[in-house]
Amino acid sequence: MDVSQTMETEEDLLTCLRIRFYHPQQSCKGLYSLLPLGNRIKCLADESLRLGRDAQSCTFALVDSRVSRKQLTLQAYRVPEAREMLFSIQNLSQTVKVSVNGTVLDFLERADLPSKALVRFGEYEMLIIREAGEAKQSFEVVLEMLPVPPSRETCTCEPTTLPVMDTGAHLVSCQPKVQVPLENDETLMSTSLDNPPSFGVSDMP
Known part of the structure; x- marks a missing residue:
């Protein structure tokens, strides 16, 4: 009984990943028709999130032939003696490179995500914002569409x-x-x- 109550209390404070998409032709192409925009999706922390063109093998799919079948993956992890859940990003594409705050990732290369990251691949821009929580077993994902490119507000050049x-x-x-x-x-x-x-x-x- 005590364990059950502890789990419920812990799961009330879920880490949330807000992933905001932008593409210059998003208004007329239906690129996000398979994405659950605006909904809170609860995900297990020990399972990776895949984004790509293949709706069968990816958690979230984009309707775009120029996106790789498996484009990238997000994975939650923790470090010893830290309560915060962190995330890494890995490029799964052999043809389309991914950049994180200006750092280019080639095939299978991985990088840690800061609390706010500008991710680019092809003509897509994704602003990923991590809202901290204390839960260990799961987290939430909210997918949104941006009307303007986030690179206008996020500077990735050398300050x-x-x-x-x-x-x-x-x-x-x-x-x-x-x-x-x-x-x-x-x-x-x-x-x-x-x-x-x-x-x-x-x-x-």
Whole structure:
């Protein structure tokens, strides 16, 4: 009786993965017709979630011939002495690469997912947000559609730190760094040889 009550209390706090999709042609192609958009799906923590074109072998399927039959998989895991449930992502496609916050995953390569990750494959963008819970045996998944690409709000470029006067705060700029070639002694020497100084008659000794 005590064990049953403990399990019910624990399962009340489920970790939730919010997976938000975007594709430039999603409004007219019916790409998400097989996805249970807007519903909370309860999943067992020891089973992986597969996403791809094949509705028979994948947990969630996309109606798109350009997506691999098995595109990627999400797997829950835990680390010792930590209450939080974490997730990893693995690319199952031999033809379509997957990127996670700008890091490209080739076939069978795996990466840990942070609490907020921008995942890309083909023309798809997925914003995956993890809402922490304490349950160990299961978690929830909510699939949603985004009207605009999440990459507009999620910066995956290398940040540069800009000091702010007076306050001492820092701003993160997403502008790409422009590499300007630096002149060296060799460049200066070459310039001087190509354009030797001219001397007038008055300058000659």
